[in-house]
Amino acid sequence: MVSGKLVKRLTNDQLTNDQIIEKMSRPKHTEYKTPTHIDDYPTGPQYEAGFLPEKNAGWRTFKPVVNHDECIYCLRCYLLCPDGTIMKDNGKIKIDMDYCKGCGVCAHECPKDAIEMVKE
Amino acid sequence: MTKVLDIPKVNAKNMTEKEFFYGHKACAGCGGSIAVRLALKVLGERTYSALPAGCMSAVGFIYPQMAFNSNAIITTFPGSASMAAGIAAGAKALGQKDFKTVVFAGDGGTADIGFQALSGMIDRNDDVLYICYDNEAYMNTGIQKSGLTPYGTKTTTTPAGQNIPGTITHKKNLFEIIAAHDIAYAATASIGYPQDFINKVNKAKHVKGATFIHVYASCPTGWGTPTETSVEIAKDAVDAGLIFLAEYEDGEYKLNRNPKEFKSVEEYLKKQGRFKHMSDADIQCVIENRDKKWERMRKNWL
Numbered sequence: 001m002v003s004g005k006l007v008k009r010l011t012n013d014q015l016t017n018d019q020i021i022e023k024m025s026r027p028k029h030t031e032y033k034t035p036t037h038i039d040d041y042p043t044g045p046q047y048e049a050g051f052l053p054e055k056n057a058g059w060r061t062f063k064p065v066v067n068h069d070e071c072i073y074c075l076r077c078y079l080l081c082p083d084g085t086i087m088k089d090n091g092k093i094k095i096d097m098d099y100c101k102g103c104g105v106c107a108h109e110c111p112k113d114a115i116e117m118v119k120e
Numbered sequence: 121m122t123k124v125l126d127i128p129k130v131n132a133k134n135m136t137e138k139e140f141f142y143g144h145k146a147c148a149g150c151g152g153s154i155a156v157r158l159a160l161k162v163l164g165e166r167t168y169s170a171l172p173a174g175c176m177s178a179v180g181f182i183y184p185q186m187a188f189n190s191n192a193i194i195t196t197f198p199g200s201a202s203m204a205a206g207i208a209a210g211a212k213a214l215g216q217k218d219f220k221t222v223v224f225a226g227d228g229g230t231a232d233i234g235f236q237a238l239s240g241m242i243d244r245n246d247d248v249l250y251i252c253y254d255n256e257a258y259m260n261t262g263i264q265k266s267g268l269t270p271y272g273t274k275t276t277t278t279p280a281g282q283n284i285p286g287t288i289t290h291k292k293n294l295f296e297i298i299a300a301h302d303i304a305y306a307a308t309a310s311i312g313y314p315q316d317f318i319n320k321v322n323k324a325k326h327v328k329g330a331t332f333i334h335v336y337a338s339c340p341t342g343w344g345t346p347t348e349t350s351v352e353i354a355k356d357a358v359d360a361g362l363i364f365l366a367e368y369e370d371g372e373y374k375l376n377r378n379p380k381e382f383k384s385v386e387e388y389l390k391k392q393g394r395f396k397h398m399s400d401a402d403i404q405c406v407i408e409n410r411d412k413k414w415e416r417m418r419k420n421w422l
Contacts (some may be wrong), residue, residue: 056145
């Protein structure tokens with residue numbers, strides 16, 4: 001998670017994809033290192049909240065592509081994405097492709113058909 | 121009790137942009153994960169989640185990943201409500217005030233296995249919101265019949281054949297069973313109507329005491345539907361009258377949606393692999409049961 005100060009300093013046009021993900025408070029992909037010492041293991045039966053060593057992008061056969069000219073920013077896709085990969089980005093929607101599973105709910109539910117499922 | 125007008129409204133535009141259920145391993149198009157994700161977004165960061173064995177605990181806690189971005193724990197299968205009650209009591213003893221304890225249990229974990237703990241929790245009026253995401257069978261273990269599986273469903277324990285049309289019992293009337301405890305707030309919802317579900321979670325968040333939401337969540341894997349139609353199917357179930365949207369508050373039932381005409385039940389059933397085998401007589405049985413229920417609801421709840 002990122003502090004409020006850092007978010008304030010950066011304007012939206014300067015942000016890279018990673019920074020936008022950080023700003024939206026989505027947990028980021030974390031590299032998993034095989035523990036070599038007993039101290040490397042977490043204290044409880046789990047790692048800390050939002051520890052994500054694996055991406056879900058490999059599940060995908062079709063990927064959603066947004067046509068921003070058609071999009072009316074109704075945020076229905078944002079509400080209904082089962083994985084929460086759709087984020088608001090300065091009046092546009094943006095998709096985190098690392099965790100999109102390509103289920104197609106966003107494209108199917110879009111009232112303007114602004115999202116198209118394209119084969120990877 | 122907090123008045124409805126005092127509760128700040130939550131919608132897609134103003135809800136928190138933080139994700140509390142992210143990077144999980146649920147099947148593509150999972151309806152249960154939509155329900156959990158939206159509920160956690162409404163409840164906010166200061167939330168303790170308790171999840172019994174079920175899809176959402178299986179996909180969220182795969183070691184070493186941790187898909188929950190707020191406090192979450194896997195509970196025993198029959199004891200999720202009592203563990204949540206303990207969490208609420210522990211947080212209260214620590215002097216915490218701005219928190220909410222929530223349970224996300226499947227239909228089996230609520231209506232069958234976890235029922236006695238849930239009943240006790242409502243009886244003691246512990247400050248816990250219990251959300252049952254209902255995908256109408258034990259999906260996590262490979263589609264076995266539960267108490268909330270509707271008539272005619274093909275599951276691995278009720279296979280459809282020449283002698284029986286799959287499940288031969290009707291869905292348990294969970295909402296009214298819960299309301300009969302004289303609970304402070306109970307509601308039914310569907311992920312096909314997300315704003316309605318958000319409003320109900322938001323309302324339950326501001327109620328002190330035991331609250332219950334029964335949300336209908338589709339399951340593409342168990343139902344034999346394409347992944348992209350999972351929200352559409354959940355909406356169709358409401359439009360066809362097989363699922364109703366209602367609330368129970370202050371001892372009164374309220375029907376939120378009373379359509380003049382229902383959509384075709386047959387169309388809804390034939391979209392799904394689990395109902396494909398059903399004969400016209402079976403479909404008629406489903407329709408008759410629906411009409412009987414709606415007649416009673418319209419008479420008593422309006």
